[in-house]
Amino acid sequence: MTGMSCASCAGRVEQRLNKLDGVSATVNFATRVATVDAADAVGVTELCEVVARAGYHAAPRTEVTTSEDDPDARHARDLLRRLAVAAVLFIPLADLSVMFAAVPSTRFAGWEWVLTGLAAPIVTWAAWPFHRAAARNARHGVAAMETLISIGVTAATVWSLYTVFFDSAERQTSGVWQALVGSDSIYLEVAAGVTVLVLAGRYFEARAKSKAGGALRALAALGAKEVSVLLADGGEMLIPASELKEGQRFVVRPGQSIAADGLVVEGAAAVDVSAMTGESSPVQAAPGESVVGGTVVLDGRLIIEAAAVGPDTRFAGMVRLVEEAQASKADAQRLADRIAAVFVPAVLVIAIVTAAAWLLMGGDVDRAISAALAVLVIACPCALGLATPTAMMVASGRGAQLGIFLKGHRALEAIRKVDTVVFDKTGTLTTGKPTVTSVVAADGWDAYEVLARAAAAESGSEHALSAAIVSASRGPQALAVRDFRAIAGSGVVAAVNGVPVTVGRPSWVARGRVVAANLVAARRTGQSRGETVIFVAVGDAVCAAITVADAVKDSAADAVAALHRQGLKTMLLTGDNEATAAAIASTVGIEEVVAEVQPEGKVEVVERLREAGRVVAVVGDGINDAPALARADLGLAIGRGTDVAAGAADIVLVRESLDAVPQALGLARATLRTIRTNMIWAFGYNVAAIP
Known part of the structure; x- marks a missing residue:
């Protein structure tokens, strides 16, 4: 539209x-x-x-608009061009207008044309969006803010041209005091100034609107664009993902996104589902397992039978969730726009009554028109239009210094009432990257040496857990690796310096081998904390247990404690398993935990909290958090997370430190107070000045 x-x-x-x-x-x-x-x-x-x-x-x-054809982005660019030209011309126009009005002796031959030449591009081309909207509104018998802007700019321009070209001789001979008294008759700089100020407000508003659709565009961009369909003769054919039909079988290779929800019929691979479910560890997909569109195959080759395609996939459902959640906020619009239907007609009536009153009281036509024009210019809603954008500009500047980006004002009304802060786990409270947390070696084995051998064996794998082991290794780096094999869903086998090394699932590595008691205990302890435990065997001996976990951010506990000191309740809401969620919550000091929830489940939890009377802020970073971020009263996205989360949120935390969360809430409250103060002054200005 x-x-x-x-x-x-x-x-x-x-x-x-x-x-x-x-x-x-x-x-x-x-x-x-x-x-x-x-x-x-x-x-x-x-x-x-x-x-x-x-x-x-x-x-x-x-379909969802792409960034290339986003109408709001185009509109913002057009407004910026008009604003730049208007601002450049307005500066000399304002200086000359004041000088010529106050000191008539400075006027030179053709000064009227100089002012007209500077003002004409501003009040015509730069102000054209307002004139066009006003004309359209007039055709349909309605009045909006553009109506008042257009009338004010046009009236000020026409009357100023009349006074400059036809009434300037009298002011030139009436002395300096009379020139000062009558200087208000030159309204060109007023018409141009109103245009510049309102253009600035509309530009910032258009840019914010463009950001509002960014979540949907970013989310849509993540889906597979093409899919390799398996033919009856065993061949493959590449088709657009939108043409995939239910029941068709398609092939997905490492690094590719799964194009539709379906069932694995052949092959095995690790699938990265963190973006869709919040589960930090990859999930093993094997024949008979269900997979979700939008997730990424890390290793192996899968043949999948499509069960849900197009708008029926969970991925498409997430797009709808974000869109519906954004639409639910559309009622919280700028106060000046909400009252435009009353304010604009009232000002027009006041201007007409003013002119009529002056004429009835015996005033001349010039005085009556000047008084009516003063009403229109005073009421032109530059103050109303800039009350919010100006506060947002200042807050954005201060926020940038703190690593906080306030995207818009629509959700700020709820800031001071927020009583519950809901955290995602992966990438929010934790780093989002699996790391080795401990290495327990059996008697007679050196932990770092075993870790180095395991890293050498894992170096040929693309699995996220393999990368964590390789990154953690501090042992010898010059180890010869041969005969590498990856066993999907189990682990890897390789000859390291000529000795067989097996790394993988404990049950797979331990088969037919004796496991030391301390390794059994390490496995039990790690799994109780929700960590991933990996066994390492060198030759026929199981020699170490490596635990891998998503480490908690150093700032998490302090941030949660700061929120508790402010009287806020906290909750952990994650798609990860119960054991991991409970362990993380205990570490950072969060008592309320809801785990193993899908994206739509997160929205339901937020809705339940709101229905219970809570005002909810959600902190997240993943695609799976986007619907909850958009549905919450306030959404805070970790800036290094996905573009989708940042697009759905109201506040983006640029830096990784979670200390920014309590700081962001404080900055948002201060910004809201400023906006309200600005609005009071803007309306007070109109109420006082118009009479």
Whole structure:
């Protein structure tokens, strides 16, 4: 949907759509999407015609907008160009206008044309978006903020041109004091200044709207674009993923995304599901196992039979969850837009009444028009339009110094009421990267030497756990590795310096071998903490147990403690297993834990908390966190996480330290106070100045 310039536009379209029988519609101004629940008798064409009669353009939505054709990004770039030109011309225009009005002796031949030449591009080309919107609104019998802006700019320009070209001689001979008294008659700099200020506000607003759709665009970009379908003769054919049908079998190789939800019919591989489920460790996929679209195969080759494709996949469901969650916030719009339907007509009426009153009281036409024009210029909503963007600019600058990025103002209304902070685990409370936490060696073996041999054997594997072991090794690096074999779902085997080394699952490595008691105890302890335990055998002897875990961030416990001191409750919400979640929660001081939940389950938990009366802030970093971030009263995304999470959140924490969470909440509260103060001054200015 295009053509909407403010929240009142979205409200007008929504109102027109809901007047149709059997139609229930919501219009999201931030994403320019109308979600319509309509009876079968109501067609898409009829809905688009209703939108067109309201003065806007709509078309059926077939896919998520890409960054290349994002209308909000294009609009922001257009506004920036107009703003740059207007700002450059406004500076000399303002200086010359004040000088010529206050000191008539400085005027030279053709000074009127100099002012007109500087002002014309600003009040015409730069202000064109407001004039165009005002004309469209007039055709449909409505008034919005653009109406007031356009009328104010146009009236100030026309009256100023009249006074400059036809009424300047009298001021030139009336003395300096009379020139100062009458200097308000030169309104060109006022018309240009209003244009510059409102353009600045609209530019920042357009840029924020473009960010609002970024979550959906980033999420859509993660899906497989093409898929290799298995033919009856055993060959393969590459087709667009959108053409994949249920029941078709397709091939996925290492490093590729799975194109659809389905069932593995052949092959085995480790699958990285962290982005979709929050599970930090890869999941082994084997024949008969279900797999989810959007996850990535790390090793091995899988043949999968598609069970759910297109809009029926869990991946597509996540796109819908983020979109619906964003739409649920669309009602919290800027106060100036919410009251535009009353404010604009009221100002126009006041201006007309002012002119009429001056004429009835015996004033001349010039004085009546000047008074009416003063009402329009004073009421032109530059203060209302900039009250929020200016506060956001200042907060963004301060936030950048603290590693905090405040994206928008819509969710800030709930900041001071937040009472519960919900943390994701993987990548949020933890580093998101598996690391070796301990190496326990059997009697007679050196732990570091065994780790070095295990790392040498694992060096040929792409598995995340293999990378952790290789990274942790501090033993000899010049070890000869031959005959490497990866056993999918079990581990690896290789000859290291001519000696067979087996690394993998304890049950697989221990088969037919004797395991020392201390290694059995290490396995039991590690698994009780939710860590991954790997056995290493050199020759026929099981000689070590390596535990791998996602390490807790050093700042996590302090951040949680700081939130508790502020009187906030905390919760751990993760897709990981119960044992791991409980261990992490205990380490950082979180008492309430909900584990083994899918992305839609996270949204349900957030909704339950809100229904129970809590005001919820969610901190996360993964794709699986995006719906919960968008649904929460406040979303905080770890900046080094996925673009999807950052796009769905209201606040992005650029640095890894979780100390930024309590700092972000404090900055957001301060920003909200500033916005409210600005709004009070903006309305107070109008209330005091118009009379």
